[in-house]
Every structure is written in C-alpha cells, then in structure tokens.
Amino acid sequence: MNARPLRGSPPAHRTTSDGAIPGCATSSRPTPDSTTLRRGAVLAALAASQFAVMLATSIVNVALPQIRAGVGLSDTGTTWVVNAYGLAFGALLLAGGRAADLFGRRRVLIAGLALFAGASLAAGLAATPGLLIAARAAQGVGAAATAPAALALAMEQFPSGAGRGKALGVWGAVSGAGGAGGVLLGGVLTQAWGWPWIFHTVAFGSALVIAAVATLVPPPDGRRESGRFDLLGTTTVTLALTCLVWALTTARGAGWTDAGVLAAVGAAVALLAAFAAIELRRPHALIPPRLFTTGRVAVGNLLMALLGSVWIALFFFLPLYQQQVLGSGPLATGAGQLPLAAANMLGSTLAPRLSRRFGATASVTGALLTEAAGLLWLSRITADGSYLADILGPSILVGLGLGIAFVQLTALAVEGVPPQDAGLAGGLVNTTRQVGGAIGLAALATLAGSVTTHAALHEPQAEALTAGYRTAFTISAAVLAATALLALLFTRRTGSRTTTDGDARPQD
Template sequence: MNVAHTQTGRTAPGAPRPGAALAALAAAQFTVMLATSIVNVALPQIRGGVGLSDGGTTWVVNAYGLAFGALLLAGGRAADLLGRRAVLIAGLALFAAASLSAGLATTSGVLIATRAVQGLAAAAIAPAALALAMEQFPSGSGRGRALGVWGAVSGAGGAGGVLLGGVLTQAWGWPWIFHSVALGALLVLAAVVVLVPRTAGRAAGRFDLFGTVTVSLALTCLVWGLTTARGAGWTDGRVLGALGAAALLFAAFTVIERRLPNALIPGRLFRTGRVAAGNLLMALLGSVWIALFYFLPLYQQQVLGSGPLATGAGQLPLAAANMLGASLAPRVSQRIGATATVTAALLTEAAGLLWLSRISADGSYLTDILGPSILVGLGLSIAFVQLTALAVDGVPREDAGLAGGLVNTTRQVGGAIGLAALATLAGSVTAHAPARESRLEALTAGYRTAFTASAATLAATALLALWLTRRSGSRTTDASAHPAADPQTV
C-alpha cells in the first residue's frame, strides 16, 4: 500500500498530495520526451560545432533512441525489484549529468556517447515514473485524469522539444539545448524527492540477467538495423546481418523466458489479453508518431524555408491540440465507450495525416500545416491515453514497472520501424521523381507519400483496435473507470 494514503483512500496528514506527486512524475516524462525531439531542429548547427559527418549527424538522434528502446524492459524490471522511486531518482541524476556532458562536448564521439547515456537514463526514468503515477491513482476517475495528464505531457514533450530547440539554437547556440535539459532534469529530481512519497516494499524475485541481456541485445540489433536501413538501404549487408541477429536473439529470449521461474516478461502479464492488445496497437501508433515529428520539421525547413525558431513555433498548435485531446480523453471515453473512443481517435489522426498528404512545394504554413496539425494532435493524444490505459490495465502491482517499460518499448520500437520504412519510402520517391520536377517538388512528393502511408497505417490500426478491444473486453480499457490490481492485495 502506498504510504501516502490511508486505507480509506484519503491522503495521510503531512504526506504529499497525489496531484503534486503526479505533477512531478509527469515532468519526468516530459523531460524524457523533450530530449527525443529537441535536437532535430539544431542538427545542422551541431554538425558544424563538433565536426560530424552525414552519417554521424543521424546518430545524434539514433544513439538516444537506440539505448532508450533497447533498455526500457530492463529499466522497468529494475524499478520493480530495486524500488521505483530510487530508480527514478538515479535515472534523473544520470540524465542530468549526461545532458550537461553533451552540451560541453567538443568531439563527435563524446557527443554521441553522451546521447547514448541519456537514452540509458531515460530507460530507467520512463517506466518508473509511469508505475509511480499509477500507484498514486490505483482506481476510479482519478486514474483517467492521471492518464490524461500523461498523454498531454508525452505529446507536448515531442512538440515542445522542436520549439525549445529552435529558440535556444537561434538565441544561444546548440549547446544550450543540452544545458537546458540538464537544468530541467535537476529541477524535476528535486521535485520528485520532495513530492513523491516512498512506497512500501519492492517486488519479490531475482533480476533475470540472462533474459535481460538477450532481449536488450535483440532490441539493439533490431533498432540499429532499422535506423541504418534509412541511409544504407534494406539490402545492405550490415542491415540484413543486424536484423537476422535480432531474429535469432528474440527466438533465444523466448526459449529462455519459458524456462526461468523469474522471467523478465512473466506469462501472467498477458493473461487477460489486454496488455498484448494495448502494446500491439501502441507499436502501430508509434510507427506514425515518431515519423510525424521527423517529416514535419523537414518540410517546414527544406521546402517552406522556415528557420529554426519559426519551425519550432509552428509546432505550438499541434502541442495545444495534443493537450486538449488528452484532457478530454477520459470524458469522451465515459460518454461513448473506450472502444469507440480509441477507434475514433485513430481515424481522426488518420484524417489529419491524409490532409497533410496534400502539401505542395509552393504551399504555406497556414494553408498546408495548421489545420491538419490540430486534427493530428487531437487524435494522437486521445489514442495514446486509451492505449496506455489498455496496456497497464489489470497488471499486478509487482509488474507495474515492467508493464510501463513494455508499453514504452513497443512505442519506441514501433517508431524505429515506422521511421525507417517511411524515410526509405520517401527517399525512394524523391530519388525517382521525374527530371522535370524541381528539387523542392521532389522532396514534397516524398513527404506526401510518407504522410499517405501513415494515414493508411492508422486507418488499418483503427480497424484492428475495433476488433482487439472488443475481443479482450472493451469495458476494461476505459481509462477513467477501471483499476489495475489493488496494491493492497498484492
């Protein structure tokens, strides 16, 4: 039982209030998401600052995403076994140190290495923070509001990173994008220490080191292969070798998990079918989500000619729509049901992406980006809230950190797969554009194709969600009304 609450569910005298704890935990999630996108606008300046090659520039982004995606399961299980609050605090301290080091880097090797350490720290922060947030709101409408806040800060972190990156790069230079993240992480660390109460006990069992190493290596090979495919192509020997190694390692991991009593991913996690459904749908949503924040800034800068600051500011309507959608998600779900809510949200986002597929080389922000960005933001946030609720619904308390790590892993891996596939598709369309088309027209044709494919993916995901959520018991996916396992009974 959480020591901040009495058995009647009221806050104990002198204990931090759940709302204040949620604010600190949501700030931790925002910081992780911010670091994912804050470098995107500043890549040209970073390249010149530390002497990066074309391939090295992409690894400023990839090193973070690779470590983050590969180690999330390990981070989630470590949080369950070592204590979520302790792991969160350690993760934030390491994140701040790595961010400061990245801002001070003078060589490409140091910068890429510190970005990888940032990703490692984020893999500890994200699942621990989500599990602690769910502990604060184990049931009822409070959980729906908590997940709404979680969805708002997750989406706003991605959009806010583009904005803040543009502002800081233009005002003080690229090192300040990392210095600001370091300062933010330290402030969040202080807030967690003061506002997040200590929880009672840790999960029983041992850390599955063999399984953890195997699945982490498998995820590393998978994400590395997919990100390398964007530049080298799908038939490159390194790409095929990495993907083949990932397949073998995943097969070995499956065998290992069936034989160990303290498996990293215990079978009980999937007994209801809701966790599996939530993670599959989250992977598909992630495949479009990450790519969106990759292609939109490129279109604004390379085709429309926007500077870093204008590109960042252009993300504000999307971020505002995202926060609005996340706040509305629990109420919409209560009114029309969880299955209808997630299906409608995915179709809304698909409509926005289909609208983006009409961008033109001689377009403008107002005519080509503003309207669809609002639709995308609304649909994305509502779908994220509902799928997160589905992926953690009914999970026993001792597995809450692992469930949080799993849903973050599927979103990251889905994002890596989607971005690799869509970037390759867009690049192929641009490369094979008719000779009569200008460079800007060729680039725009590639982006249009990527947005069209994204819309088709989400439309298919909506149909799959309609089937899976009904099949697994759609009533349990309502973020506002249904608890995970009562922590008092575990």
C-alpha cells in the same frame, strides 16, 4: 453497574478504533483536500520526468545543422546524434522497468534522472563527435530507467477509478507537449544562444525534476517485490532490440539490402527466438506470462506500436517540410508546432471524459481515424504552399487524435496488470512505442527517399522533396486507418469494456 459522570464534570470522550475522537480533526489524518493536493503534486513531479524524456527525443531535430557545423559531424555522425539516444532508450526500457519493480521505483527513477542530467550536461560540453554521440547514448540509458519507473509510480498513486483516467490524461498531455515542445524549444535556444544550450537546459530542468521527485514522491514503505533479476533474459532481449533498432536506423542511409543491415536483422531474429526459449524455462522471467493473462496488455501494446510507427515519423517529416521546402527558420519551425501541441494536450485532457461517455473502443477508434484524417490532409501539401494553408488545419486534427489515442492505448497496456509488474508494463508499452517508431521511421524514410530520388530526375528539388513527404504522410494515414480497424475488432472481443477511468462496463 455503570458509573455515571458527576454533574458539571466534562463528558467522557469516546474514541474510534484508531484512537481518534469523533468530530475532532487530527493532524495525523489528511483531509480529502490535502490528499488530493498531495497526489496532484506527486503526479506533477512524475509527469515532469516523462516530459524531460520526451523533450530529449525531439529537441535536437531542429538544431542538427548547427550541431553538425559546431562539432564537425559527418552525414552518418549527424544521424547518430538522434539514433544513439533512441537506440539506448528503446533497447533498455524492458530492463529499466523490471529493475524498477525489483530494486525500488523511486530509487531507480532518481538514479535514471541523475544519469540523464549528467549525460545532458556532457552533451552540451562535447567538442568531438565521439563524445557527443556517447553522451546521447548515456541520455538514452537514463531515459530507459526514468520512463517506466515514473509511469509505475503514477499508477501506484492512482490505482483505479476516475483519478487514474485524469492521471493518464495528464501523462498523455505532457508526452505530446514534450515531443512537440522540444521542436519549439530547440529552435528558440539554438537561434538565441546556440546548440549547446538545448542540452544545458535539459540538464538544468532534469536537476529540478530530481529535487521535486526527492521532495514530493513518498519513499517506499519498506516492502519490495519478490523475485530475482533475469540477467540472461535481459541481456538477450537487450541485444536483440539493439540489433533491430540499429538495423532499422542504419537502413535509412545504407538501404535495406546492405550486408550489415541484413546481418543485424538476422541477429535480432535469432536473439528474439532465443529470448522466447529462455523465458519459457525461467521461474523469474523478465516478461512473465502472467503479464498477459489479465486485461488487454497484448492488444494495447500492438496498437501502441502501430501508433508509434506514425508518431515519431510525423515529428521527423513535418519540420523537414517546413525548413527544406517552405524555407522556415528554426524558430518559425518550432513555433509552428504549438497548435499541434495544444491540440494534443486538449485531446489528452478530453480522453477520460470521452471514454466515460462512449467507451474505450469507440473513443480509441475515433481518435485513430481523426489522426488518420489529419495525415491524409497533410498528404496534399505542395512545394509552393504555406503554413496556414497546408499545415495548421491538419496539425490540429493530428494533435487531437494523437492525444486521445495515446491515453487510451496506455490505459489498455497497463489494464489489469499485477502491482508487482507495473514497472515492467510501463517499460513494455514504452518499448513497443519506441521500437514501432524506429520501424516506421526507417520504412517511411526509405520510401520517401526513393520517391524523392526518382522525382528529382525530372522535377525541381522542392517538388521532389514534397513528393517524398506526401508519400510518407499518405502511408501513415493508411497505417492509422488499419490500426483503427484492429482496435475496433480486438478491443470489442474482450469480456468487458474498461475505460481510462478504470470502470468496467458491459461488453460492446
């Protein structure tokens, strides 16, 4: 017989399976609003890490003449102020991504940021070429640990659904803003306080990011991915990528027939073949085959490499045209990147919405064609042109297309990846973009230089330089048009169409 409560006594409380009283708020369970705010704060801290990495890639470009005079760099040394960072960054991204998976993504992210901040401070204090180049290489090592760990943590916070699309939109916006904003910030700081402040500012900002990550990103739950670090495979592929990136960056000055360049290319090919053989025999491979058995990882990385080959070259040639041909100073050159950065952020924000409406295939193809149209427009620049007539309009088209394409291709490259490989997938997509950028920049710089040298025999210097830049922009537009065709063909052949929101749709 059930006992009945006495009249006037308080009703007995029913509890749910977790011990909570229905209808009563508990402090231990976050409300949807508080969960959204918490995830937003975590994403902001992680995106700031990505912004710092991208900022360091471009912030030195405008200040190179001042850095050269201040430290006493030669022509080759000036080139290596840029190359040392890109070389270490591109060669170690796979190792950084795998280390994040095995040793803890939050731990690796904070360690990478700490190295990045310390190296930035050292670069600003460097008084000799050797110290400056070594500090830039150390920056690249820190960035190689930071970028894949931050992306993996962001994907942990937004594993699927509409939230992932918005997170990737933010990621694309800050990546583009870091690349374009670095040119602006570099010009402002160099003109106002001198070149050391571009590095001091990055160091201070990175310290703030470390504090934000330590405070906002939750510590791991104690679980750690199983497996061992593939030291042999990591060493082999790192050496291969080092040889490849070194050869490509050196070829811009020494030429493709230089003995050292050819030897480095041969070594890279041999080491990559050895890496493939090693990985097929190892139970804990650096790049396990399962990474490519689901989703569209291979397609996303291929297309990202092609996009990167144009992306990095764009931020190399456009400031040069503004400064060497139009005569713009560092501050004006940096300010000229603002419309491109704003369009990039707008495109990144719109990418999830476009993906929902038109699908991944249509949106990424349209984005690549939009960027190609902007670069084709840039190929019409003239030696007596102006910013408003020759740069502003194309920059907006390029920025829109770049923002949408970056978000879509990042989504493809991490789609369906097992959780234990999220850091590696982030490292892989960053590696393909970085190595693709090195290949593209080396090839385009060599081609543009050849055109300029030939044109200088019978034309003024400004005309000759402009001819080289026009050639680089024309070839870049053709590469993106071909990339759009590949995207149309390859992404339609998969079994389902997955948008950046993570929702599978029927096949195109």
